[in-house]
Amino acid sequence: MTAESGRSTAEPIALRERASATPLRPERPVRHPAETRVADDRSVRPTSLAAQQEWFARAVMTPESEAAPVGASQAASILTAGPKLDPLGRLEIYRHAYHARLIECLLDDYPAVAATLGEADFDELCRKYIATYPSTGSNLNGFGAHMEALCRAEAAEPAVIASRELGAFVADLAALEWAIVEVIHAASADPLTMTGLATIPAEKWADARLVATPAFRLLRFAYPVNAYFQAFREDREPEVPPPQRSAVVVYRSGPTIWRMDLGEAAFDLLHALTSGRTLAASLDEANGALSGVDEREAAARVTAWFRDWVASGLFSSVEFA
Amino acid sequence: MANRFNLPNLGVGLGLRTVHYSQILEAEPAVDWFEIISDNYMETAGRPLYYLDAIAERYPIVMHGVALSIGSSDPLDRGYLANLRALRDRTRARWVSDHLCWTGVLGKNTHDLLPMPYTEEALAHVVARVKEVQDVLGAPLALENPSTYAEFAASPMREWEFLARMAEQADCAILLDVNNVYVSARNHGFDPKVYLDAIPFDRVVQLHVAGHTDHGTHIIDSHIGPVVDDVWKLLGEAHRRARGAPVLLEWDAEIPSFEETHAEALRAKDFIGDGT
Numbered sequence: 001m002t003a004e005s006g007r008s009t010a011e012p013i014a015l016r017e018r019a020s021a022t023p024l025r026p027e028r029p030v031r032h033p034a035e036t037r038v039a040d041d042r043s044v045r046p047t048s049l050a051a052q053q054e055w056f057a058r059a060v061m062t063p064e065s066e067a068a069p070v071g072a073s074q075a076a077s078i079l080t081a082g083p084k085l086d087p088l089g090r091l092e093i094y095r096h097a098y099h100a101r102l103i104e105c106l107l108d109d110y111p112a113v114a115a116t117l118g119e120a121d122f123d124e125l126c127r128k129y130i131a132t133y134p135s136t137g138s139n140l141n142g143f144g145a146h147m148e149a150l151c152r153a154e155a156a157e158p159a160v161i162a163s164r165e166l167g168a169f170v171a172d173l174a175a176l177e178w179a180i181v182e183v184i185h186a187a188s189a190d191p192l193t194m195t196g197l198a199t200i201p202a203e204k205w206a207d208a209r210l211v212a213t214p215a216f217r218l219l220r221f222a223y224p225v226n227a228y229f230q231a232f233r234e235d236r237e238p239e240v241p242p243p244q245r246s247a248v249v250v251y252r253s254g255p256t257i258w259r260m261d262l263g264e265a266a267f268d269l270l271h272a273l274t275s276g277r278t279l280a281a282s283l284d285e286a287n288g289a290l291s292g293v294d295e296r297e298a299a300a301r302v303t304a305w306f307r308d309w310v311a312s313g314l315f316s317s318v319e320f321a
Numbered sequence: 322m323a324n325r326f327n328l329p330n331l332g333v334g335l336g337l338r339t340v341h342y343s344q345i346l347e348a349e350p351a352v353d354w355f356e357i358i359s360d361n362y363m364e365t366a367g368r369p370l371y372y373l374d375a376i377a378e379r380y381p382i383v384m385h386g387v388a389l390s391i392g393s394s395d396p397l398d399r400g401y402l403a404n405l406r407a408l409r410d411r412t413r414a415r416w417v418s419d420h421l422c423w424t425g426v427l428g429k430n431t432h433d434l435l436p437m438p439y440t441e442e443a444l445a446h447v448v449a450r451v452k453e454v455q456d457v458l459g460a461p462l463a464l465e466n467p468s469t470y471a472e473f474a475a476s477p478m479r480e481w482e483f484l485a486r487m488a489e490q491a492d493c494a495i496l497l498d499v500n501n502v503y504v505s506a507r508n509h510g511f512d513p514k515v516y517l518d519a520i521p522f523d524r525v526v527q528l529h530v531a532g533h534t535d536h537g538t539h540i541i542d543s544h545i546g547p548v549v550d551d552v553w554k555l556l557g558e559a560h561r562r563a564r565g566a567p568v569l570l571e572w573d574a575e576i577p578s579f580e581e582t583h584a585e586a587l588r589a590k591d592f593i594g595d596g597t
Contacts, residue, residue, distance in 0.1 A: 049446055050394035052438045052473060053426040060431055080472045083510040084538040090471040090508075093539065098431050135430045138388040138401050139360040187366035215367060255368050 040071020046078065060094045063131055069095050102130050102143065109144035110177050112232045113151075113170050116240065117161065124160045125150070141185055147174040169240050172221040176229055176259075179217035179250040183257055186215035191253075191313030200318060206280040207321040210273050215252035216314055218271055221245070226261055253313050260312070265289035266305050270314075278321055323564035326461050326494055328416055328526045331381055331567040333589050335582060338572070342372045344579040349379060352583060356569050359386035359417070363404045370411075377412040383527070383569075384409055385496075388430070389419035389454065391464065392437045392447050395426055402457040409458065416526060418463035418496045421447070421484060438473035439483040444490070451491035463494035463526050466516075468504040468533075468542035480505065481519035488524045495520065497563075498529035499555040500548065500571075504540045513555055517562065525563045530556050530589065531571040544573035547585055557592035568593060 046052045055078065059069035069075075072088045079087035103126040107114050114122040133146045151174050154160060155167030191213060200208060212218075224241050226248040231238035247267035249260045262270065268289040272282035283302065290298040309315065323330070332353030337345075344350070355376060362369050376382075386405065390398075409417055422434040437443050454462050466484055478486075488495050497520060499513075506513045530553070532546035548556075548570070560566060570586035 047475065048394075049392075049438065049440070049443050050426070052475070053394050053423060053435075056435060057426045057429065057431060060433070060435070061429070078474060080474050080509075082470075082472075082508055082539065085508075087471070089538070093470040093541075094431075094433060094435065097433055101432055135425075135432060136428055137364070137430060138398065139364055140432060141364055183367070185365040185367040185369070188371065252367065255371050257368075 040073045042071070042073040042077045044070075044074050044077070052078075056091075056094075059091055060098045061134065062095060063127060064095065064099050065127065068092075099127065099130060102126070102135065102140075105140045106144050106147065109181050110147055110174055112177055112229050113147065113174050115232060116166075116170055116173065121160060121162070125154070128160055141181075144178065144181065148178060166240065168243075169223050169225075172223045172225045173229065175219060175221070176225045176248065176250070179219055179248075180257055180259075183215045183217055183250050183252045186252065188215060188252070188254075189213045189316035192310060192315040192317060194307065194310055197310065197318070204320060206278060208279045209276060209319045209321065210279070210315045211317045211319060212274040213251065213314060213316045216274070217250045218247070218267070218274060219250065220247045220267060226259055229259075249314070251312065251314055258312070265301070269302065269305060270309065273309075274314075323523070323566065324494065324526045325523045326416075326526060328461075328494070329567075330565050331383070331415065333586050334381075334383070334567060334569045335586050336385075336569060336571045336573070337373075337376065338576055338582075339372075340576050341579045341582070342376070346372070346375055348579075350579065350583060352380060354381040354383060354415075354567065354569075356383045356385050356571075357412070357414075359384040359405060359408060359419075360388045362408055363401075373412065382412040382414045383567075384412065384414040384417045385465075386417070386419040387432075387434065388424055390422070390424040390430075391419060391450050391454070392421065392443060393423035393426055394446070395428065397450055397453060399457075402454060406458055409460075416460065416463055416494070417458055418465055418494075418527065420467045421464045421480075421487070422467045434467045436467070436469040436471050436473070437483070439476035439478045439480060440473075441477070444483060444486060447487055448491045451487065451493045455491070455493065461492070461494045461526075463496040464488070465496035465498050465529065466501050466505075468498075468501040468508075468540075470508055470539055470541075472509060479511070481516045485519050485521055488521055493524070494526040495524045496527045496529060497525045497559055497566075498531070499559050500529065500531040500533055500552045501542060503549075503552050503555055504533050504542045507540045514558075517555075517559060520559075520562070522559075522562045522564070525559070525566055528556060528559055528563070528566050528568045529571055530568065531573075544571045545575050548588070553588065553592045556589060560593040565593075 046055045062069040068088060069091055075087040075091050079090060081087055082090055103123060106126045106129060117125060129150050135143045137143060148171050151167055151171035155164050155171055158164055158167055161167040222243050222245060224244045224246045226246060228238050228241060247262040249262060251258055265286060269282055269286035272285040286302055334354035334356055335352055337355040337357045362373050405417060420434050422437060424433060424435060425431050451462055502513045502516045530548045531544045532548055534541045534543040534545055568589045572582050
């Protein structure tokens with residue numbers, strides 16, 4: 001592996017089963033505003049199945065920052081009391097479980113973002129997320145897809161995250177963590193090998209286009225988030241770094257997720273190769289990025305990167321213009 | 322085979338969890354069968370299926386879902402059903418189950434097993450949808466009694482009556498979770514034996530046990546920790562009434578080593594005899 005293409009890192013992430021009916025930490029604390037009033041209209045009496053479910057779901061999805069999902073009298077007109085809990089208390093079990101479950105899911109997807117922000121701020125960010133992007137999927141695999149967008153919105157106008165700079169950093173970090181989730185769930189494909197490439201006639205090379213394996217994400221950042229993420233994984237409690245451009249490729253080989261740092265020139269070449277450009281056009285791009293480098297050295301680097309990427313299984317097939 | 326669907330008694334199984342993948346594939350422990358959470362292997366084409374395919378080659382699989390939302394007033398998701406069937410075919414799952422509940426409405430999913438109002442309208446609604454699901458699967462669907470923490474005042478019948486009538490009218494199977502019976506009994510103040518008395522046991526194709534968490538005012542079906550003796554005793558009673566049925570332990574949080582989890586599952590044999 002060349003110095004510029006950086007290291008690959010084993011990624012033994014174990015996604016927690018997300019289907020259990022109750023969250024792991026039902027005692028998760030809730031911040032209530034000092035004064036909240038809840039309308040308590042006991043004339044509300046949903047009778048159809050649809051109306052009963054809409055009422056129940058609306059209560060369950062009411063943010064826990066509100067003192068109660070519905071008034072106590074209204075709850076008592078629709079739900080029964082239990083041996084030790086009144087109807088509102090029983091409804092609260094579901095409201096709390098709803099939020100705690102989804103926060104657990106986001107914590108699963110974004111452990112480094114959570115550690116960076118701290119438990120209380122991450123919890124608040126998640127509550128904002130849940131209110132902004134309620135789940136519409138049948139499972140939770142894609143629920144966390146909008147965290148980068150939420151962090152970028154926070155960077156533009158901080159409300160939960162302490163500063164614009166921290167918002168910008170965790171947005172990059174969220175993008176990296178989400179790429180890992182996407183690669184976990186992306187399809188596998190038989191990798192293109194050097195042996196397979198050798199069968200391509202020389203005269204067709206210039207017009208060849210490489211197709212990236214589906215479990216592949218190429219990312220460019222304003223911060224060195226992969227180094228930070230690696231330090232986090234190794235429990236080194238990293239400090240938030242100052243801005244510094246970086247690039248990473250995230251991919252899966254069998255069950256293992258890998259991350260590989262890329263230099264600017266390597267990123268430009270790999271980006272060109274995987275965005276539909278021909279080999280000739282991609283090499284032109286790389287040569288531009290390596291314009292200050294000795295021609296023979298530049299060719300050696302490009303060859304080494306290419307061999308490394310093929311050996312890593314980043315490409316699945318070749319198409320011709 | 323004691324059930325009317327001629328589904329096999331697979332013995333004592335375990336819920337398949339990601340933390341145990343490596344141990345299962347490397348050591349191939351002698352487990353009778355695994356139950357998967359169907360939804361963890363749907364809408365993914367990646368690593369979850371990589372492991373599932375390897376495990377399904379070695380062990381009998383049963384599919385257990387949490388997102389069918391059979392009781393929702395939203396339309397049934399035909400795409401979901403197609404994926405469910407495809408996963409069943411891929412894993413050669415012996416049967417498919419989900420819960421008597423709803424998980425969301427108006428296109429939003431709470432990812433919780435929410436309580437049904439046990440009304441005639443809801444019964445007709447669920448029965449029609451179970452039939453539709455069974456048509457897609459070409460096989461009986463098993464529905465599990467959920468743990469519940471609230472009941473609708475408008476319900477003219479209790480859960481056990483609803484479950485029994487639903488099973489008869491839809492001609493579907495029942496996955497009886499005895500921990501859920503215990504949890505709901507404590508939360509709502511009924512006698513678990515009354516629940517069991519109402520169940521048509523010839524439709525019970527599987528039994529669940531799990532740990533729960535007692536919060537004093539209510540019990541949460543947390544699937545944490547060992548199964549309490551009262552639940553084991555209920556299992557023994559249900560197993561006797563079913564004249565044998567496969568038993569499965571669910572352990573979903575603070576999951577211990579594979580050996581410890583499996584040992585807890587095998588405690589079932591103390592209450593059901595040799596499992597047949």
